[in-house]
Amino acid sequence: METAAPISERVSDVDAKHESGRQKIDWAREHMPILSALEDEFTAERPLSGEVVGMALHVEAKTAALVELLAEGGAEVAITGCNPLSTHDDVSVALDAHENITSYAEHGIDDTEYYEAIDAVIDHEPTITVDDGGDLVFRIHEEYPELVESIIGGTEETTTGVHRLRAMDADGALDYPMFNVNDTPMKHLFDNVHGTGESALANIAMTTNLSWAGKTVVVAGFGYCGRGVAKKARGQNAHVIVTEIDPRRALEAHMEGYEVTSMDDAAERGDVFVTTTGNRDVVTADHFEDMKDGVVLANAGHFDVEINLEDLRNLSVNEREVREGVQEYELADGSRVNVLAEGRLVNLASPVSLGHPVEVMDQSFGVQAVCVRELATHGDGYDDGLHDVPDALDREVAELKLDAEGIELDELTDVQREYMDSWQHGT
Amino acid sequence: METAAPISERVSDVDAKHESGRQKIDWAREHMPILSALEDEFTAERPLSGEVVGMALHVEAKTAALVELLAEGGAEVAITGCNPLSTHDDVSVALDAHENITSYAEHGIDDTEYYEAIDAVIDHEPTITVDDGGDLVFRIHEEYPELVESIIGGTEETTTGVHRLRAMDADGALDYPMFNVNDTPMKHLFDNVHGTGESALANIAMTTNLSWAGKTVVVAGFGYCGRGVAKKARGQNAHVIVTEIDPRRALEAHMEGYEVTSMDDAAERGDVFVTTTGNRDVVTADHFEDMKDGVVLANAGHFDVEINLEDLRNLSVNEREVREGVQEYELADGSRVNVLAEGRLVNLASPVSLGHPVEVMDQSFGVQAVCVRELATHGDGYDDGLHDVPDALDREVAELKLDAEGIELDELTDVQREYMDSWQHGT
Amino acid sequence: METAAPISERVSDVDAKHESGRQKIDWAREHMPILSALEDEFTAERPLSGEVVGMALHVEAKTAALVELLAEGGAEVAITGCNPLSTHDDVSVALDAHENITSYAEHGIDDTEYYEAIDAVIDHEPTITVDDGGDLVFRIHEEYPELVESIIGGTEETTTGVHRLRAMDADGALDYPMFNVNDTPMKHLFDNVHGTGESALANIAMTTNLSWAGKTVVVAGFGYCGRGVAKKARGQNAHVIVTEIDPRRALEAHMEGYEVTSMDDAAERGDVFVTTTGNRDVVTADHFEDMKDGVVLANAGHFDVEINLEDLRNLSVNEREVREGVQEYELADGSRVNVLAEGRLVNLASPVSLGHPVEVMDQSFGVQAVCVRELATHGDGYDDGLHDVPDALDREVAELKLDAEGIELDELTDVQREYMDSWQHGT
């Protein structure tokens, strides 16, 4: 089978790319205190010595900080992208220049090349895999089952990937231990509430040149992402309306002081709509014609199914890109509906997007790094299948961040611990 | 065994008390939309017909609304207090005037009389018990085991009571089904965050005549109560410092924009301290001498052990009640430390306290009422022991509140439901 | 003319009153850092030596701190109340015990006695007057014009008093200099926004036992008081609707993220209404019948004319005090409207009211004290008539507060000062 060559052998201007990529990675590392703390430990103790880490992630500056950390921990690392459009070639080149890292990731490659790059990573015979979407773990199971034996385990950090792994696991078809990084507290509490909340709003503002003050913002869904968007929008002096299908979440939103109503009712009142439900058909033909002229629609949920664009196109008499990243649909009555980023995740797909904030990835990648270390050092202890991240590891990452920020905790005295235990376990 | 007589036969000025109690109950019912909605249902369908409900609760206006609701649902109700100091005699008399209610609760009775009142309730041979602290369920198990057979089940809504029930259950000594109302979402999400948060602050303000704007408020603990207090204090323009022992909670507080530090460090910076940890010795001899002159200490956690008053007394050269509900301790260096409500739960024990807000009790009692209905109608389905409130019942109460407030929810279409299911359960 | 005797000669239980009053004053002084800082200065420098200060103020603990400060500054002080219902006899007795203070204030005296007390103060032949409402300055002008000559000047701190003084001044009938403390930044920026905002909400909560979370609160007027109430209500997780007559204020409220609409529209949506307009007939017959059952109305504006109670009575079929401080009006359709504190200023007139927060009065009285000092030391420099508080004095009080709180300011360098000057005055 043909596999890809490292990026540095394929692209031009390697030196310029190296310099540019290096600069980007340096910026990220400067603002990733958790990875910096782990770097001290990994460099000193080399916990990954002897391991080969195969990775398929979005290859950009923040990811690179994780890749370099793993190499500093003693691993040989082979990496490729998990999406042909998300790779930054300069970052890929800069990684490839590292003695213990080989990068196969290249922007804009076709489907065949994409899998050749994955196969090239697999050719390194990884003992640990790090995935974003699951393409690496699936490829190994399907095409290289003979390698499974020598793999200690892996990590996966996306909803989509975990969804696929869970299905495999249910079928008894997941043949090595995988950590579900996606659902661990240190990821979703901060990534969703703060990361998505802030970056969705900043991307909408910087795509539209509109202001939040005085806007009526309709937030569909009051899960972690929705409450992040709602809270941050209120914090920019918007008036927030929440829609929900779950009565307790609706009541929580109500008790926070948000208006809560149905999308049918909210449709005519919103200036900006942000969907965060994870479901499809949240804004549909039932709503577009009721909307104000000039309304802005954006999606901050996983897939581009929350705003039903097919319905919108059917209702439209005219459609044009009125601004980069903004598609304007003119309805029969002359009113205009503007959809950002084609209804894809606005904080990642807007034309000005920088991806997730650095600190958010610091936390997620911090969990990845300690999970990889756990596999290298205690991997024997885990059965094949999907595992939650052990609570102690998740807490360790929280502690690293607090230390880095110089934040002091109180510590339980023995008397206090005993008092609490008596309450929690019964007398 | 001697049992108590109904309150109306024991106290003077029954008519005046009746009128005063009636007025208090009317106010509560006017502001309890969940109980009002259930009243319509219970009056029409009489789901409790034939049941005898024995109750031991704080007998005041809000509780009375629950008691009357159960009677309207067809039950015969016998009630007494769960604490001799929390009974309002006028409310007790007004309840006792109801055809299907007998009230034995009286303020200020001694220990013997307290148990005679409980025994009087048990004499009614309840088929369902409703507890606040567990005294009724324990008395039945200890003194009247022969009655257990005919009891369908019961409910308990306090941390203390659940703690005791959990111990009994672990010993196999809980002989009928009990619902744990204390830990159900509809209780703790709203009661702790909003109820405790708001009432702690209002009680502190109305006891001290001090303002929040510009104050540095140290909140010990960032659980549900702590985040309620922190959020509401910030909402009054205080500067909030949080102390924690748990790294993830500390990080959550930090990411909300609060300062987070140790109590040792916070001690010298706070103007007001509010403890919400549920633990003991949170503020101790290590801290008092560092505090600003005139500092105010209040506790919003369960017990009066969070502020170590013994330590404080040992350090003091002088102690006086400087204001109703405010004890001032003068330290050797002349600085003064003010403790509210003797370190007991400030929102319930301050001299101006009205107890929990009406709406909070509406939610808690709403859950109680549907649990009692569940026992009366489907009690056979539950084994002996402690049970979580069934999720459907908890959600029903949320829906009743939303209906009462006129809040509309969206409803899942079949296509949406299918889409979600495919995600949650794997394809 | 008959004048009153000092309070200590008129009331019983002088010793007990003294002790109780002393305790109240001590609490206030402990929390009035501006007056404490001035106390250090006044005690050392005695700037009021030789002056006689005549005062007519609400005689309660916070006022007493000002009175004692003036005495410590070297003045002989004579004081009486400015409203027969606001005097605390114990505080009055405690003041009267001071060597250089004579207090004539007594609770519940009739109109004749009220003026006899004022006359008793005037009998001391004050050289400086301190007023709250203007009764002292008017009495002097009307009945004792011969004393005007020897009066250096005075201060007045209420809207009502300033209103009357302005009219006198316009008629050329104000015969000595008066400082308008009411409109100085250090008073209205903090008193109205924070003092009124916080205390209105706390008094409403502690009178009704209701919670703010999820409530729709209609705030009539978006002046200083209105924005304080709106901001603090949002900070307790209420949903806030603002009504206004002024387009720019309305737009400011809108840009803060509040809903803005007419009272006609808001009437049916609010759970709680708080009027802060300073105008009459803000809530009238046009609105009561549209309101929700159980609605709560409170006034935080100067006079009891904002809620039109005559209209409400005309529409009612029944009226009763449903709770202390809460009058319930039942309309023909059975819905109930609850009015707090008879529509008077809810933060001062509610049954649980403690008056303005201590810190707010510290600022107002701080300005009073430096104004009195200014009159004693530079009184010659002011013409007869109403004067704004000199900006330097107002700023001095701000600086005293910052010093007391340990807050550091930056200081302009010469280069910076020159840079700013070049901008402000043109090159």
Next chain:
Amino acid sequence: METAAPISERVSDVDAKHESGRQKIDWAREHMPILSALEDEFTAERPLSGEVVGMALHVEAKTAALVELLAEGGAEVAITGCNPLSTHDDVSVALDAHENITSYAEHGIDDTEYYEAIDAVIDHEPTITVDDGGDLVFRIHEEYPELVESIIGGTEETTTGVHRLRAMDADGALDYPMFNVNDTPMKHLFDNVHGTGESALANIAMTTNLSWAGKTVVVAGFGYCGRGVAKKARGQNAHVIVTEIDPRRALEAHMEGYEVTSMDDAAERGDVFVTTTGNRDVVTADHFEDMKDGVVLANAGHFDVEINLEDLRNLSVNEREVREGVQEYELADGSRVNVLAEGRLVNLASPVSLGHPVEVMDQSFGVQAVCVRELATHGDGYDDGLHDVPDALDREVAELKLDAEGIELDELTDVQREYMDSWQHGT
């Protein structure tokens, strides 16, 4: 004297530029409700018929909406840029295509060409001038004094321009009436608080890829801009520290719950610094060495003098552009200080900047438009010199915005008006 030709005669690809410019203008107009409302009026009534409006403004989409509005009002319009770097050629071309508009603005022209373009505008013999910085009004006074006679008046909307006009006016050298649009409430209340606040934060986030949650943000200055930045940063869950030189502003910040301290003290605590003082040398050599490694500095005040870059360069051992728009300075101890947009106004000068939000310019340009109308219709009534915008015009713009948003105001009844008058003017 040589003057410039219209842009369409100078640039290539006119058709493509026209289309692109048209699209940008359409987007702006879609979101400028005040200008839209005025368009209806201006189109119907043609109040500017017969006038020639000469303009020197930043020629981009939002400005274009104003230009077209004036043309629709009947004016002949000639426009050029007020800064060679701020012109969007496509917008300039699209404007130039309008029958009654001639645009001379071109991006990147040199100083000579810049003044040739201004002279070309003056060649149209404007009867009204609209300025942004004052270049047009000064050029006319200096080079074309003979035209002054026929000019009705003009408007100016920047701090810099007003500063220069004020100096001219003080010298008696301003020979026609000018409206000071910069200091009118509808501009500064919203532009500074909301416009600057939101766009500074969004630009910092989108330049750095950093998150606000948990950051310590030091805001220098608590004027309109500073309180906007502080409020919005807190609204993104940052911890905000304010520095000030003015005691009352410092106290206001303190009472809002912000930490207030000196820059010396804040230097070592901040993660991000935003200067908004309007003064120079706010962050200097005294501070850089105390700062955390990786700190981010941005300026949101007028000029690039607030962060002293000369000091910073002197302390640095290394300097590089670590990211587009981010200059990293490495100090002797290895710590890194990052300066955004070279210390220029970050919301306008960052690489991702879109300029002021559309709605903010809608308000400012709304005031410009009604001022131009006022000059055309009542210009005789104004003396030569600098004038405040008449309050009625400023209010009219507020009303237009409220109407456009569908926001209802209450209206004073005669009785209410009389009541208020009696208070405001004395009885």
